[in-house]
Amino acid sequence: MPAVPDRRSAARRSRALAPAQAGLAAHARRAGATRGRPARRRSIVSFRFVTQPEIRREARRILPLEVWNFGDGASETELTKKRNRQALDRLAIRQDILVDAREIDTATTLCGVPLSWPVVIAPMGGLVLFHEEGDVEMGRGAERADTLQFLSGATGWPVETVAAASKGPKMFQLYHFGDRAWVAELLARVEASGYLSVCLTVDTQVYSRRERDVLARWSPREAMKKAPNPRGPAPDYPTRLTWSDVEWLQKTTRLPVGLKGVMTATDAKRAVDMGVRIVWVSNHGGRQLDSTQASIDALPAIADAVGDRADIIIDGGFSRGTAVLKGIAWGARADEHQASDVGLRVPRRLELSEIRDEVRRCPPAWGAARRADTAGCP
Template sequence: MNIQSRTERMAGQETPERKRSGQGDAEMSLICLSDFEAYAKDHLPKATWEYYAAGADDCCTRDDNLLAFKRIRLRPRMLRDVSVTDTKTTVLGTEISCPIGIAPTAFHCLAWPDGEMSTARAAETLNLCYVASTYSTCSVEEIVTAAPDGFRWFQLYVYRDRKLSEQLVHRVEALGFKALVLTVDVPYTGKRRSDIRNNFRLPPHLKVKNFEGVFEEHCGPDNYGVPANTLDPSISWKDIYWLRSLTRLPIIIKGILTKEDAELAVEHGVQGIIVSNHGGRQLDGELATIDALSEIVDAVQGRIEVYIDGGIRTGSDVLKALALGAKCVFIGRPIVWGLAYKGEEGVRGVLQILTDEFRLSMALSGCRNVAEINRNLIQFSKL
């Protein structure tokens, strides 16, 4: 495929339809992910914006996720005949159009009325992996109905009442989800100061739909839509065996940042790791994900797949992550920005821009396909 994208071809073209709708200037100005971020910040309610944007404590880790990518430089190769490029890859044996997926993020209906259903449709259209959150404001059944042919994984927490987790596992397996993504970095919720100051709560018309009817009699304090102290802080590596006993689905662990835990993940029979610090929303001051990636890739030695989230904002960020050994990257906050702009169309726009930028970065670095991306492409800056 020629590297010139649809976005580039449309740049500078003001169609009659756009002129009549008055949307031309706004649409043409959204040419990178930071433009969608600015739009979302201007148009979402303050408490909603700060919920999505929040990091823990001083937000050092949230911000370092972005800055760490800027410390990596590319070493492009020339005269490589990049007239045809291919962004396709596989995750757990399933082909996707590009090594970019949608990370599990909560409460999409805060940004757009049909929330996760729009997200699922966008992922299905572009043939990308969507990891649906336990804390969705649409149920897993609604997500599947909205995008029946989509490629989906499900993100899972372990609760003190293990039956809640078991029931979710059985539901999503029956619905055709292809993997479980166990989030392991939330034995307790990090301190997000803006949410505390705003007394953040879901508005009355929204619920954590996967638990609809479960907590109706609860009248005490809640924590992001479920009763406080619902998560199980006693979760340990032995619970991987418990989870494996419930399902035949592959298990991916999300929240690993060290080679020691990566080695334990392999020992306990998981099929993948998402290198993640929860978008900087849990332990402030921990490693940026891109800084942790290499040691984890080296630790697993190709025995399982390694993915990454956190701080990916450009196509060159995707290229850098793949050069360091990630099989696929997952993006979270930019998806919500796209929803805030125009629902499904906005999410498609965010994903298409990132895909187009990745293709261009590949070509300008001398890579014709994903298999040609390797560590020789990068150098760490001393900045």
């Protein structure tokens, strides 16, 4: 059990968190919740957060209803989002015993970048709605959690600003929100800023119908215009993307190229045959096409098609350590975790710390002291 801080310690912590509380409250007011729960300034005391459900409850309490729904919601009936979680829950773990667990190794690599554990921070657009420093603050949290940040192409900050704010490794998720000349200029800035790969998102040709936003008569794109960095000039450009754009991208950047949104073995094979370095198994967390397959259900066939010719990332429902290890066992190199609930550095770090602890506790119970030994465990 965690020690209960004394009154003076609690007061010191409360004073230390005051700037973050004020920033979150200001952003809640600017987000403008005209319907549902009004924005409220509440005290956030970090030592009371010890589990993820607590963090989510606090986020829902503090955030304007529209902002909460944007972060938590999915498209149409939200069936794909539900399937992601249900499919992971359906997998049972085979429990082996009596394995020396004094030294647990969770290390892996992604495109040659060493990672001490197999979880990276997913790209999330619209973080300006959750915290006044958004992606910049998320990068700091990723560094403290000793993991990698994928910066969203829908970031509200210049790529240079995010890169300079923290020292942890970073990769870039590309939305093709402009013509090739615009993308080429952006990629040059990404390369110059030290990002280590670029992953083109391929499942957003048409913006989805997210009914929580529709019912609220609320446009996240309009709300995000307050961010300091505008989106690309042509948000409808992805409707024309084809495999030839992947070839062009490979010729245009020196960085390893990945594709985010691969859900079939056929597409995965075509990608690696072209030299794609990262195959990202993703249904966009259920936020794009509704009624599609759960990510974890698509993974085994894709892993067979890819073999060792590319690294595989998977996202979609991976919120606990057991889920992470299930993804690894079924063929992923790393799992993506979304961490946008509250937007405060301390809760974010606590949540990632909890997941990392769970990841370290799982392999011995499976009869595996190393991450690599979990293959085939479910």
